[in-house]
Structure formats: C-alpha cells, structure tokens
Amino acid sequence: MENFAYHRPASVADAVAAMKKAKDGKFMSGGMTLLPTVKQGLAAPSDVIDLTGLKNSGISVSGSSVTVKAGTTHVDVATDKGIRQVVPALSALALSIGDPAVRNRGTIGGSISNNDPAADYPAACLGLGATIHTSDRKLAAGEFFTGMFTTALKPAEVVTAVEFPVPAKAGYAKFPNPASRYAMVGVFVAKLKDGSVRVAVTGAGPAVFRVPAMEAALARDFSAKALAGVTVDAKTLNTDMHASATYRAHLIGVMAKRAVEVAK
Amino acid sequence: MSETGIGQRVKRKEDHRFITGKGRYTDDINLPGQTYGYFLRSPHAHATIKSIDTSAAKKMPGVAGIFTGEDIANDKLGGLICGWMIHSKDGSPMKAGPHPVLAQGKVRYVGDHVAFVVAATKEQAKAAAAAVDVSYAVLPHNVDAAMAMTAKAQVHDVAPDNRVFNWSLGDQAATDAAFKAAAHVTKIDLVNNRLIPNAMEPRAAIGSYDSGSDHFTLYTTSQNPHVARLVISAFHGLAPEHKLRVIAPDVGGGFGSKIFIYAEEVACVWASKKIGGRPIKWTAERSESFLADAHGRDHVTHAELATDATGKITGLRVNTKAAMGGYLSTFASCVPTYLYGTLMSGQYAIPNIYVEVDAVYTNTAPVDAYRGAGRPEATYVVERIVETAARELKMDPGEFRRKNFIKSFPHQTPVIMCYDAGDYAAALDKALQIADYKGFPGRKAESAKRGKLRGVGFSAYIEACGIAPSAAVGSLGAGVGLWESAEVRVNPVGTVEVLTGSHSHGQGHETTFAQLVSDRLGIDIDNVAIVHGDTDKVQFGMGTYGSRSGAVGMTAISKALDKIEAKAKRVAAAVMEASTNDVEFKNGTFTVKGTDKKMAFGEVALAAYVAHKFNSAEIEPGLKESAFHDPSNFVFPAGVHICEVEIDADTGVTEVASYTAVDDFGNIINPMIVEGQVHGGIVQGIGQALTEGCVYDKESGQLLTGSYMDYCMPRADNVPSFKLGFICTPCPSNPLGMKGCGEAGAIASPAAVMNAVTDALGVRDVPMPATPQVVWQVMQPMKKAAE
Numbered sequence A: 001m002e003n004f005a006y007h008r009p010a011s012v013a014d015a016v017a018a019m020k021k022a023k024d025g026k027f028m029s030g031g032m033t034l035l036p037t038v039k040q041g042l043a044a045p046s047d048v049i050d051l052t053g054l055k056n057s058g059i060s061v062s063g064s065s066v067t068v069k070a071g072t073t074h075v076d077v078a079t080d081k082g083i084r085q086v087v088p089a090l091s092a093l094a095l096s097i098g099d100p101a102v103r104n105r106g107t108i109g110g111s112i113s114n115n116d117p118a119a120d121y122p123a124a125c126l127g128l129g130a131t132i133h134t135s136d137r138k139l140a141a142g143e144f145f146t147g148m149f150t151t152a153l154k155p156a157e158v159v160t161a162v163e164f165p166v167p168a169k170a171g172y173a174k175f176p177n178p179a180s181r182y183a184m185v186g187v188f189v190a191k192l193k194d195g196s197v198r199v200a201v202t203g204a205g206p207a208v209f210r211v212p213a214m215e216a217a218l219a220r221d222f223s224a225k226a227l228a229g230v231t232v233d234a235k236t237l238n239t240d241m242h243a244s245a246t247y248r249a250h251l252i253g254v255m256a257k258r259a260v261e262v263a264k
Numbered sequence B: 001m002s003e004t005g006i007g008q009r010v011k012r013k014e015d016h017r018f019i020t021g022k023g024r025y026t027d028d029i030n031l032p033g034q035t036y037g038y039f040l041r042s043p044h045a046h047a048t049i050k051s052i053d054t055s056a057a058k059k060m061p062g063v064a065g066i067f068t069g070e071d072i073a074n075d076k077l078g079g080l081i082c083g084w085m086i087h088s089k090d091g092s093p094m095k096a097g098p099h100p101v102l103a104q105g106k107v108r109y110v111g112d113h114v115a116f117v118v119a120a121t122k123e124q125a126k127a128a129a130a131a132v133d134v135s136y137a138v139l140p141h142n143v144d145a146a147m148a149m150t151a152k153a154q155v156h157d158v159a160p161d162n163r164v165f166n167w168s169l170g171d172q173a174a175t176d177a178a179f180k181a182a183a184h185v186t187k188i189d190l191v192n193n194r195l196i197p198n199a200m201e202p203r204a205a206i207g208s209y210d211s212g213s214d215h216f217t218l219y220t221t222s223q224n225p226h227v228a229r230l231v232i233s234a235f236h237g238l239a240p241e242h243k244l245r246v247i248a249p250d251v252g253g254g255f256g257s258k259i260f261i262y263a264e265e266v267a268c269v270w271a272s273k274k275i276g277g278r279p280i281k282w283t284a285e286r287s288e289s290f291l292a293d294a295h296g297r298d299h300v301t302h303a304e305l306a307t308d309a310t311g312k313i314t315g316l317r318v319n320t321k322a323a324m325g326g327y328l329s330t331f332a333s334c335v336p337t338y339l340y341g342t343l344m345s346g347q348y349a350i351p352n353i354y355v356e357v358d359a360v361y362t363n364t365a366p367v368d369a370y371r372g373a374g375r376p377e378a379t380y381v382v383e384r385i386v387e388t389a390a391r392e393l394k395m396d397p398g399e400f401r402r403k404n405f406i407k408s409f410p411h412q413t414p415v416i417m418c419y420d421a422g423d424y425a426a427a428l429d430k431a432l433q434i435a436d437y438k439g440f441p442g443r444k445a446e447s448a449k450r451g452k453l454r455g456v457g458f459s460a461y462i463e464a465c466g467i468a469p470s471a472a473v474g475s476l477g478a479g480v481g482l483w484e485s486a487e488v489r490v491n492p493v494g495t496v497e498v499l500t501g502s503h504s505h506g507q508g509h510e511t512t513f514a515q516l517v518s519d520r521l522g523i524d525i526d527n528v529a530i531v532h533g534d535t536d537k538v539q540f541g542m543g544t545y546g547s548r549s550g551a552v553g554m555t556a557i558s559k560a561l562d563k564i565e566a567k568a569k570r571v572a573a574a575v576m577e578a579s580t581n582d583v584e585f586k587n588g589t590f591t592v593k594g595t596d597k598k599m600a601f602g603e604v605a606l607a608a609y610v611a612h613k614f615n616s617a618e619i620e621p622g623l624k625e626s627a628f629h630d631p632s633n634f635v636f637p638a639g640v641h642i643c644e645v646e647i648d649a650d651t652g653v654t655e656v657a658s659y660t661a662v663d664d665f666g667n668i669i670n671p672m673i674v675e676g677q678v679h680g681g682i683v684q685g686i687g688q689a690l691t692e693g694c695v696y697d698k699e700s701g702q703l704l705t706g707s708y709m710d711y712c713m714p715r716a717d718n719v720p721s722f723k724l725g726f727i728c729t730p731c732p733s734n735p736l737g738m739k740g741c742g743e744a745g746a747i748a749s750p751a752a753v754m755n756a757v758t759d760a761l762g763v764r765d766v767p768m769p770a771t772p773q774v775v776w777q778v779m780q781p782m783k784k785a786a787e
C-alpha cells in the first residue's frame, strides 16, 4: 500500500475542488471496493477524497419516482419501507449484494461509479431507466454506463443521486458467482407505467446491457413463457473459469424468466 | 459419572479466550526490536534464475538484510526434507530433488521463494523487495499431473520423466487372475481435485536469536513444534536442539497444512542471527497462503473392480498419478502410498487388490497431507467404483455393500492393514433408518414435480488413523516414530498440569484431555490445565494430525495417570498406615479396605510433597509421572454416510438436500466436540465435491484461484443441517477404546455427494467440484438426446 493524502470535504463543491487539485485523486464512499485495491497495491492514488463528509444519504419516494442519494448504503436501500412498497425488486437487489459488512458500508454511488461488470445496481439503473444526478448534470443510465469499469463521469465529477421511475412491475433474478457471490448473471426486468418493457443484464458481458429481443417479447406478453426461444448471442459475453459464454447465455434466459415470474 | 467426565458434553474451556479475542496467536506476539520479513516470490511457474541484484534494494530505508539462495548455500543451511522414504517397484529410492530454503538457480512454481527481505516495517520490506532485480530465463512448465511424465518441462534433474517414484502394493499376478475369472468388471476414471487448505489463521513465524546464550527461539504456526525443532536442528543444521526453542502458541486451524516444516519459518529463525539477533516476524498474507501453503489431493486415477456372478467383489485394480508439486514437502511421499493404497479394501472382503502409484513433479505448490491425507482419495476411489458396480449389476447400492462387508474381526486385508473391530452392517442399518432411505422414491417424485432432479449416494468409508505404530511405519519408510508422550504434574494442592506432545489447533484438547483427568482423578475440571506447544515445557511430542491425539495422545496421558494413581496409593497407604494393596481409589477418594479411613486426592497430593509421613528412602517425594505411548495398531473408524442432492436442471445448481452420517468412533470423550469435528469434516468434503477446486492456468502456470473471489469455500448456505448417528465398537488396541474422529467427515463425504449427483443425473461420472457450470455441461448431451 502506498501512502496518500486524505481529505474529507463537507460540500460537493469542495470535493470537486479537492479532486481538481489532486495529482491522481480518488473519491471514496464506502471504500468497500477502493480500499482493497489500494491495500493490494492495485491502485495507488495520491489523494483520497472521502465523500462521507457530504452526509449525502437518504431516500425519498414519490408517486412517480424513488430518489436515492449517492451516499446511501445498500442496507438502507434494502430495508427502506417506501422502496419495498413501490419497487420491491430494488430492495431485493440491494439485499443480494455482498454480506452484511459490505451492505453496511457500500453505497449506491460507489457501486455505479465503479461500474463493475458483475455489480448489481447497474442492472437496476438500466433496467428501470434511472437518471443519474451528478455534480454537473443529469445522465440517463443508458449514457452513464459506458463499458467495463468505465462510466461517462468526468475526472472531477461526483455522483450525487440516482432517480428511479416507479414501474408498474419489476423483478430481479441473480445467479451469483459461487465464489465471490457477485452476479455471474443478473437480469432486471421492468414494465414501466407507460407500458414499455426494459430488460437489463449484468455479470454476463463487459458491462451492463439491454436485450431488445426480450424487451419486444415481453412488451407483447409480460410472462415467462413469452421468453421461450428468445436467446442471447454468446459471442459478446464473458468467459471465465466459473462460466463460459455459452453457459452465461443460457443463464440469461433462465434468469430473465425467473425475474418475470417474481416481478411485482 | 461426573458432569465433566468421559462421555459428557462439556463446553470447551478454551472458547472463552477465543471468542473474546484473547487468543494469543503467533501474529499477536511482538518481541522487542522486532523486524519484518517479506518473501519475494517467483512470478513464473518454471524458470532459471540468471541473476539477482539486491544492491539497490539493500540501500532502501529500514532494510536490515536481504538474503538469497547464495546466502543459504554459503551458510550450508540444509534444505527442506521429505521425511518418508518410498521405494519404487524396482527397488530404487524415490527421486528427491533439492529443496533449498531460498531458490538456488531455479524456481519451480509461482510463489517459490526467491529472496527474503528483512526491514524495520513490513511496508519497507515490501518496498525493498520490489527493488530487488531478478533476471529469469523462463522454462517450459507443466501444472498437470496427468501430463507430467510426458511433459516438456523437467522439474528436477534427478527425475528426467518427472517421476518421483513408481510404487505398488498388493499381488499383481493374483489380482490379474481374479479379473480374468470375473463375471463382471466395472471401470472408472476419476480426478481427485486439488484443494487449498485455507486455515482461518494464515501461517506466521517469528525467529529470534540471543547471542548472549547462543540460543534461537522460533514462534510458529505448527501442529507439531517438536518435529519442527528436530528437523531444523538435525537437517537444516541451524543449532542443536538444546539451543533452539520452538513455540506453537494458539494456532487457528491447520487441517494438515501446518504439519510441515516450511521455508518461511526456517528463514526467519536463521536470518535473525544474520541481522544481529533482532527478531524477524513474517505473517502470510492470504494470497501467500493460496500460493505457498502445501495443497491437498490432486490425483488422477483409473480403477477397475471385478465381481463374480453372485455380486461378490473378487478384485480391485487401481492406477494413480499423484501430483507432488515442485518439491517434496515434509510428508508428501507417504500420502499417496501408505495412507492411500493401504485403505483400498474399504469395508469389504476383497481377496485381491493391486495398487500402482506414480508420484510426479508438477510446477505447482507442493502437495502434502490435507484433512484425511490419502484416505479421502482412497475412499473416493473405492466408494465411487463400488456404487458404480452396484448400478451396473442392478443391485441396491446399500445391499451390494452389505453383501461384501467384512463381517468378522480381526480382518487382514491384502494391503497391509489389519482391521481390529467394527460392525459395518449396524452402521448401514442405522444410516438407512435415519436417512429414511425407504422414503427416497417418494421424495424423488416430489422433487420431480418441482422440476428438480433428486439423487441419493452412499459412502461406506473406513480410515486408518491414530497414527501410528512406530516400528510398523519405520518398516514402511517413515523417518520418525509416531508415539506420543505425556507428563502429569500434580501440584501440592491437588491441581493438575498435563504436558502433552499433542497440539491443539481447534480440536479442543484443553477440554477433552481435562475430561479424562477429571474423570480419572475425580477432581474438578477447572483444576486441570493442559500445556502444549512449547519445546521448553513439554518433554517431546509428535504433534497432532492423522486423528491421533485421542487414541495416541490421550493414551499416553492415561498411562501417566495410571502411574500417578499407583504412586498416590503408596503415599496414601503410608499416611493411613495401611498396606498399599488395601488402598482403593474411587471418585477422588482413597479408602482403606475394611476401615473408614479415607483421604481426598488433594490431601494425598499434599502429603506426597510435604513428605513427613513416609520414608523417603522407600517413596520418593512428589507426585509427577510421565509416559510415552506407542500404539500397537492403527485405529479404524468407519461408518456409512448417505447424501441426497437436488439438482436444478435449468441452472445446474446442486443443493445438498439431506446428509446423514453414522460413524463408529469407538468410545467418545465429548459428543459435542465429536459432532463438531464431523460437521466440519463433512463441510470440507462437500466443499471438495461441489465448490472447491484449485486451478492453475495450463498456458501460463499462474494460480487462477488465488483469492476467495475465485476459490470457492463452502459456506453455511451450501450445507444442510446434518443428521448424525453413532454406533460403538470399542477399539481393542487402546485402554480408552477410542478411534479418531477428526478426519472422518472429510474422508467420507466427497464420495457420498458425488454418488448422489451421478445418481440424480443418471451418469457415470461428474468431475469435482460439481459446480453449476460443470453439472450444466454434463447435462447438455442428455438434453440433446432428449430433444
């Protein structure tokens, strides 16, 4: 581990300013991803800018949307009564992340900014068509997640909140990697209030992606059997020792059906 | 019977300190002036070292010393040894390549020790290690046991075909004849997957040297500190034994991986003198544990079973390739031989057995004993092929086993072992009943309704533990005797200290050993202390592995207690003015036959030390006795495990739906602790069967499963609540009638689980670990066929 300068700004503006001054700075929220990489020497930031001083956590639920501030922990999302009523799939997703220690520290802002290809939240963001609020702008989820561990965030841009539309129905089915328990394949399906359907897949490819063929099938008939015969091309999927691309493609089909079955 | 005596569920005395964070592990110990060691490890699976330049690194802040293989050679520090000589079929001795503490000229696996950097802080040692400039010439490598004998890579010059030995056991001609005469032959090919031990506490060591007394001290995470001292003294030649103290304090799990004498601990204690006596601490990071702890298993086997027209087994032929890794670890050679081939008769009366084993070098971490050591591998072969034969013969797997069970004892197998006692049919009956085997078809139908495939599998295991009769193992090549020692010190107030050569690293000896003393002397269990793990305190000992601490270690204590009782009776007789023959001892009280005279144990202890009431020329003062116990045979725990799995055909996920274990451990000291051992063992076996597999990349030789992100330890939600049962045939070869329970669960369970998985899928074999992907792949041709 290399030494670094530590900052704990109290406002978003100060956080951005600190980052601009730093040679090779990193924001830190829960630290659940950042700190292990620093400890292992995989990351060696000159400055760590701790965002917990922003006290930017909390959830607000209205009839049409759920807004989760970036510093909100996974456990708070998992146990929020309002979310449980309007998007229970989001509560279930948050509860499936890591273990209690990780859920007590890890945050939604950290998770989506990191954009781990096996992370769960990106599936909910893309699957519901969420809007990501940052220190500079608002971005649609589809624009935000750009590739493996990469996002549209500029170097000194802070995620401040995620705004989810309240869907008519949504479901999440996760097939955990047996060892890490991150998503080996996670499928988030949502039928939005305007009748449109979105299907987002995490864990299977280089980054979260949508499956138009499934969306079309489910738009016609939002049921598991509507997905029969709808397949995903394995060519663009990941292969590792836990799952080949072919197996992942198969699991996407199974998990999509299960997500539809549990959708509420 | 007292509440803390033999057979009672006494809560573990040691747990208070463990669960309140008061345990004292090697890494908790800090010595004045302590420095930190860091090992620069090989990034290559196989390479020659062209040069090592430490000049820049030596100038880095805090550096106290940097050592390489050259320093080891200059100091003539002996290499790491393999303490069990195996001879090949042709009579030639095994081909042990050099195993220097730090690599000399060549590295043989990713993680091999290249340089040892010592600095004031760990960070400084790491930074300096990064500045050591090593130039390698990469060589072809091989990580695959099956390919070793034909691989381009040649790991050691002494073994051109990478073959350490070609060992055999049993009568080949008679076995071949049995196969010629067979009505049916069952064949199977099996891989016993390589495992990484993963003790909760990583290995650690602190070496220090005191120039005033010219004396070394080594704190280390060892299962057998005396053996470590013996090896470091006699083979590494660091110091004579009286000038080397080895302490193994609290140790957080071993599973075998802490039996061995490793480069790291030798380097710490050796280098301490080189840096002027400052202590050197090294604590493995978890990734180092993955890379450089001795791994387990890694066998590739072909086996054949001959049966006659009535379904009687007439012969077994086994051919195994066993990976040894890049070097021979301390006991590596005995694992796939005398701890493996000797168990091939299982619980069955098999007249003809022939086993042939090629041990091979591979460019991987060394492989050595891991919970069960050889016996899980043997059980896997026997129980998978027996189950497969039953299926081929269309016989119920339980009844096929029953038909072939050994029914009278003692029973001499064709592969050395002489089983002393058992009742295999009783264990089978009890297991069938607890598992509700009759109800299986109903449960299978119910699972099918939910779209799940249900299967059932048996494992009627036997193992030989209580390791081991010294003369017997000596005749088979062991470099040591495997007796155990004990010293019982009764204090003047009647409290007792037991110094044992066994070592507890999770087994609960501080409780079970104290139960024996409490039971025998009729004293409160809190008045008994168990002392272990320090060569300056304990006379000598062979340590804990091979489920030997009960059968061997406690027998030594029992013998010492016999002597204590005899001596105390003489003291009591003198004090009570009676004849020793008339003194009786029961429930902690000495009485004189036919009188109302009595003395409590504590009073006799005091009298022994005060020594006023007897003639010291006839009775020596004091009350302290010791004993060494060398067993006359192995002990043979056995049992029947029945596993039911449910497989999700859509995803390939296997769930262990129920697991029944009926074990015969002879007499049991503490059922709660024994159940814990069984639970832990079964979980490890389920881990081997369904989740755990060490993977080296064939192309690069890198360890792919180098962290918990990829190496899948079983977790609580991977296992069901176990259904346990016990039967008891007391062991005739020790006075307590005990067998061993520490390894049984891990020995029995992989075969039970995989027999259930193959039953569910209706296939002959599924490779371990049967991860969702593996099971799904196995199902693909079946699905195609169904379409």
Ligand SMILES: Cc1cc2nc3c(=O)[nH]c(=O)nc-3n(C[C@H](O)[C@H](O)[C@H](O)COP(=O)(O)OP(=O)(O)OC[C@H]3O[C@@H](n4cnc5c(N)ncnc54)[C@H](O)[C@@H]3O)c2cc1C
Pocket (backbone or CB within 6 Å): A026, A027, A028, A029, A030, A031, A032, A033, A034, A035, A051, A070, A096, A097, A098, A099, A102, A105, A106, A107, A108, A109, A110, A111, A112, A113, A114, A116, A118, A119, A120, A121, A153, A157, A158, A159, A160, A180, A181, A182, A183
């Ligand atoms: C054992 C374990 C298991 C896990 N299992 C799962 C799992 O099953 N599913 C899953 O989805 N995740 C899992 N995670 C990851 C976990 O959810 C992390 O908490 C999350 O990915 C990162 O959140 P954090 O708040 O800890 O971020 P940090 O570690 O603090 O930061 C992560 C990255 O995001 C950046 N960042 C943080 N906050 C902001 C912000 N507001 N604006 C801009 N950039 C920011 C940081 O600079 C850093 O690059 C697991 C983690 C661990 C340790």
